[in-house]
Amino acid sequence: MNICLMGFGAVGQGVAKAISLKKKEIKENFGFDIKIVAVADSSGSAISQEGLNAELLLETKVNTGSVSNYPQFGNNDIKGMDVLDSADYDCLVEATPTNIENGEPAKSLTLKAFTDKKDVVTSNKGHLALFFSELINEANKNKVQFKFEASVGGAMPILNFVEETLPSSKPESIIGILNGTTNYILSRMTSEGSSYKNTLEESQQLGIAETDPTQDVEGIDAACKTVILANSLLGIDCAYNDVEVTGISKISSEAIELASKEGYFIKLIAEVSKNALKVSPRLVKKNSPYALEGTLNMATVKTDLADDVTVVGKGAGSLETASAILTDIINVFKK
CATH class of the missing domain: 3.30.360.10 (Dihydrodipicolinate Reductase; domain 2)
Structure with missing residues (x-):
């Protein structure tokens, strides 16, 4: 499964670390590879269809402040919505900061992914709290999966648990x-x-x-x-x-x-x-x-x-929240 990761703050970095830690185990237990093909932060992006190295992404972010400095595949011209058009991905992992004013950029990124027939996993609360019905209707209309366990309680399983x-x-x-x-x-x-x-x-x-x-x-x-x-x-x-x-x-x-x-x-x-x-x-x-x-x-x-x-x-923590995101990614594949 090719992943496009939008947002590389604490949660996004936790996702990269979780994938690095669990990639082999997921392959053995569930029969699929997780490949990060695109990552974006506020300054730019790193995109490669061959896959980006999670450890190098983290190292680049810590040492330079942006994934746009990722060796060979970093780019500070491609950002935001353009990243979705520049990568061939299966699932958008949306981890941008919560915006309770208008839900952006999460709302636009999510709706574009739906239109492009891509599944979406998010940790974001803003667009869900403001436009829940619209987002669910668009996901259903485009026959894609939309999962958001990490948006409610970090590592506390509540949505998947009840359902x-x-x-x-x-x-x-x-x-x-x-x-x-x-x-x-x-x-x-x-x-x-x-x-x-x-x-x-x-x-x-x-x-x-x-x-x-x-x-x-x-x-x-x-x-x-x-x-x-x-x-x-x-x-x-x-x-x-x-x-x-x-x-x-x-x-x-x-x-x-x-x-x-x-x-x-x-x-x-x-x-x-x-x-x-x-x-x-x-x-x-x-x-x-x-x-x-x-x-x-x-x-x-x-x-x-x-x-x-x-x-x-x-209810908080980079890796703890990432655990919920990774669970959603696995469930997207299983369905």
């Missing part, structure tokens, strides 16, 4: 922790008694929180995931503006201490149901499934037959 492991049970609601950064911040504030400001700064120094943490701490990231879960698993036709969102930036150490004395933690909880699409800080019991620390994500799926089923996994 493939619980096909006999109808999901009725989902409640969970869908953002690792905020969970880390709230966990640290609880254990250390530190202020929101100091804990956020620590998170940024550790690379857990972004330089601009707005999407995480104001609940935007979790709201996007709420939309994706609502559409894909519960059949609720909705978009980002339909979600009621409150972040964690106004939570004080005093509020956390008071909750702790009463036997509760404060967590940023996403609720997905036909009656509510909501992201907000809530009290959870200390001995409940929601009492997770660090960057872990979790989701409890309430079903008609299997009752409550809870999944837990790392």
Whole structure:
């Protein structure tokens, strides 16, 4: 399978590393080769039908700042949509940064791939949160596969889990922790008694929180995931503006201490149901499934037959997110 990888930040680099680590195993277990024929970042691209070396791609990015400096096949003139016309690929792996304003460039890249009859695997949330129905309809119209497990919980299996492991049970609601950064911040504030400001700064120094943490701490990231879960698993036709969102930036150490004395933690909880699409800080019991620390994500799926089923996994991380993308690539081949 020839892969075109658009976006070579933390997630894109994780995909290259994951392919390098698992290429032989995938060949042995599933009977197909994964070949990276094109990679693009914001500065340019590297394209070769013979295949690009994953380790050399990573080395080039780290040492020079762009894959456009890849030996012999690098190019800083071919970028964006032009990359899709310059490579013969089977599956687009779309890993550009999330844009909640207009979903670009992910939306245009995805729609072009569909039009060209290519399958798409994405880790992006923006275009899904804004244009879910349009994207699904276009994929179906062009009879291609569109997979986005990595867009919701990093390494936490939720979409594939419900669709493939619980096909006999109808999901009725989902409640969970869908953002690792905020969970880390709230966990640290609880254990250390530190202020929101100091804990956020620590998170940024550790690379857990972004330089601009707005999407995480104001609940935007979790709201996007709420939309994706609502559409894909519960059949609720909705978009980002339909979600009621409150972040964690106004939570004080005093509020956390008071909750702790009463036997509760404060967590940023996403609720997905036909009656509510909501992201907000809530009290959870200390001995409940929601009492997770660090960057872990979790989701409890309430079903008609299997009752409550809870999944837990790392919600952030380059290689962790790449594991979900690689799973989707394997499932694209299997179908």
